[in-house]
Amino acid sequence: MALNLRHRVIDRLQTLSDTQQTARELAQWIFDRFPEECAAKKASSGSHIQTDSDLVQQLVAEISGSRPRWQQMHAQLKTTEGRPRHYYWSEMDADAEVAAAEGVALFPSDLLDSSPLREHALYPLLAEYLLTDDQRVYTMRINEKRSSNRAGNGANEWLHPDLVGLEDLTSDWTQDLRDCVRVLGERRARLWSFEVKLLLNRSNARKSFFQAVSNSSWAHFGYLVAGTVEGDGTLKELRMLAAAHGIGVIQLDIENPTESQILIPARERSEIDWDMCNRLTEENSDFAEVIGRIRRFHQTGEVSTREWEATE
Known part of the structure; x- marks a missing residue:
């Protein structure tokens, strides 16, 4: 079974509901969650991908490299600046994001202690x-x-x-x-x-x-x-x-x-x-x-x- 990386990333971010993820975190989740698809990708790569670590790094590179094209396809796919870049899914437009910035969106849930981040x-x-x-x-x-x-x-x-x-x-x-x-x-x-x-x-x-x-x-x-x-x-x-x-x-x-x-x-x-x-x-x-x-x-x-x- 072929690994549809875009679908996996989008599904993951939609499920997380505004929580940020790095490309490496997304790649590691895909590797852990879909072992058969990842094994098939590794086998089809020939000698290019030799270890599990190589495969995760390849997923990171593909996620990062595909980002501009994916964002043209999905306006809800948002990213931050800085390194590492963070990815998240938001149904809000730019104005709504600013209005909601003092709420739970855009920040890791474990930092919020069930209260809005101010x-x-x-x-x-x-x-x-x-x-x-x-x-x-x-x-x-x-x-x-x-x-x-x-x-x-x-x-x-x-x-x-x-x-x-x-x-x-x-x-x-x-x-x-x-x-x-x-x-x-x-x-x-x-x-x-x-x-x-x-x-x-x-x-x-x-x-x-x-x-x-x-x-x-x-x-x-x-x-x-x-x-x-x-x-x-x-x-x-x-x-x-x-x-x-x-x-x-x-x-x-x-x-x-x-x-x-x-x-x-x-x-x-x-x-x-x-x-x-x-x-x-x-x-x-x-x-x-x-x-x-x-x-x-x-x-x-x-x-x-x-x-x-x-x-x-």
């Missing part, structure tokens, strides 16, 4: 990723509930970011060098700003990006962060916008935050926009606290890990 759940995951050795950025949540809202409800949506981070450039310097740089008044830290979304797709990519431009362009680095970046067209659009405006894109790995990826590096801003920082400080008490922490860092030359460790 954007706030991504903040500690982002903080964990940013504290890896590659980044070493200490973050603080900017809670919109602590904004003045003097201009009315929703007015601050485009004003302040979700998280602000401090990168200590002196962490591996000698004490003498730290003291020297402090006396000379040279830069000892970079500030990062993050706008976080559960999902980025062709429906909300531009709006979300320009929200990040508005909220994060004051910092040395501004990033738009998402738990899911859906499809090639979305990332292409984000790359064009990033080339013009300098905001980067991070895809969070929900299951393994330290494996998250910078899909598009942010362009560094040489100077902080302190006028914007002053406005943010006046509007939000959390941002005022961030400024206080940055001041204490420059006074002491040390980052208080305990002070920065909590991201509510």
